[in-house]
Amino acid sequence: MAAVSTRDIVKKFGEVPAVNGISLTVPDGEFMVLLGPSGCGKTTFLRIICGLEKQTSGDLMIGGEVVNELPPRARGVAMMFQSYGLYPHYTVRNNIAFPLKTQRVPRAEIERKVEWASQLLGIGRLLDRRPRQLSGGERQRVALARALVREPTALLLDEPLSNLDAKLRASARLEIKQFQQRVGLTTIYVTHDQVEAMGMGDRIAVIDGGCVRQVGTPAEIYDNPADRFVATFVGSPPMNILSQNGGYLGFRPENFLPKDMMEDANFAEFNYRVDRSEYLGSERIVYGVVEGFDPKQVVTAKLPPAHVAEESIRPGEWHPFAVRTSALRYFDKDGNRTSRH
């Protein structure tokens, strides 16, 4: 186990930069999530860490050592792929044993470690099956066992849950997180799913256009986004952004409430015309426009249905809404966070 850090990693494919100067430090034992939209460079960055791609420039350190020139097998990192990349012609046992065989670990030792890894992930009874005889969840565990069996310096996961159905994904999320905490393994987890990022990461690095936009705990990312991109990428529905005084004003939909629900004394008031509302059981999403701002800018409110009076959100009418002052966020004209306008 080791810390992984990078300094100004750039990767160009031809003239196009996929990764554009990422400097990131993942301390030993941390669960770091790389979150970003597809094509943002997060997977390329992960492939650079494990050595499948070579960076155009910049340094990569694992355990304090610069490993730029080391081939993948010398870096000691393990990676789990989106489609798992299990070897279809091997049994589960041989799949898990493969990374040990490449390191010429003695046979008895291999047997012991395969046993250990399969116990850890509860796949002992599957050892003699082949990957095609396994369900999606089982394949994922086998891939994880294969990644862990040689006790890697760091574990890299590339969207490992995207092939699972929604229900399995929730339980797998919990499992991976608990598992990582138990083993205390430095983990870098790539995803475009903010629920996975928020739920699992010790810290999240939000990536866009090949650059890190913000690194922070899930709460920091959500409550104090560094710029407009982070503010609108994280959160569902995303943060409302309104043009104001040459900059932007932002607030989260759940902080945008009917005025009579305000408990705080300091709040900013808005006149809100409700156009449409969706009842989703645990919440109600309301779409509309705010008086005095761009009428094309849809503003959403996320309301707890139990506490909102029906008449305060009647469609087509103007209603007094408000946001507590402490929940307002300001961005300058370039989208960077400022304290005030």
Next chain:
Amino acid sequence: MVAIADSVPKPASRFRFILDRRDVLGAIFVAPAILYVLLLVGVPFLMAVYYSLSAYTIYNPTWQFVGLSNFIDVVGNPVFRQTLYNTFIFTFGSQILGLILGKFGALLLLRPFPGRKFVRAIIILPWAVPIALATVAWQWMFDSLYSVINWTLIALGIIDRSQAPNWLGNPDLAMLSIIVVNAWRFFPFAIVIFLAGITAVPQDVIDAATVDGAGFWRRNYQIIVPMILPIVAIGLVFGIVFTFTDLSIVFLMTNGGPVGATSVLGFAGFQTGIVSGDVSHGAAISLFMLPVLLVVVIAMLRFIRRREI
């Protein structure tokens, strides 16, 4: 209530929708293929079986049944045993050489380089060129006087003119020559088979092996080759069947010589049965291909099914 028209529905003809029935339509579609196989493969095969059990020659076209005596004659002939041996050497030698060339050719063609599309297109030429044409070209390359191979070797100073090999005159070199020509013909097919197989291996699997610590050789021989083995085996079945029954290269290049060193089953059967007119013995010789090919094909197909992944 007024019954406007109480017309009795006319019973549809039993054959009106006959073409809508899958079983009938399927039978009609498949009939030409079945007829083709029965008339052009089945009938000649049965005739060959009968010829081999008769005393039929073109000089004495009798259908007199002689049992297995033709086969006993053939097996007792040391020339035939040499031919059978040659056929195996020729078939497996050229297949192994073709597969090796195909594997490395495919690996080279997978790498991006300028002009790759062009090379990929022309590499198929040996397979597409008419065999007669290609063999004539090769015959000149192996010619005892004008061999371009010898010329090159002499020019490079590797050999002396006095010891220049007589490719088609020495029994071992003649066998090597026809193996090389056949491998040259077969390897574009092998390249295509390997390319198809290797590109079908998911990149994630190859990447996983790389990260798991496998180098080039381990990746190739423990991951990629086992995964593409079923498709390679199919290609090999084709190669073996076509080579084992082939006579064109031998016929055009060496005529079985020198002294029968390159005679193969197809060629010997043709010589005895057609050229010499001894149809019954020719048929018996040719029928020796059958059990061998049957065993090869069944073994291969069983292997493929077992390895299915």
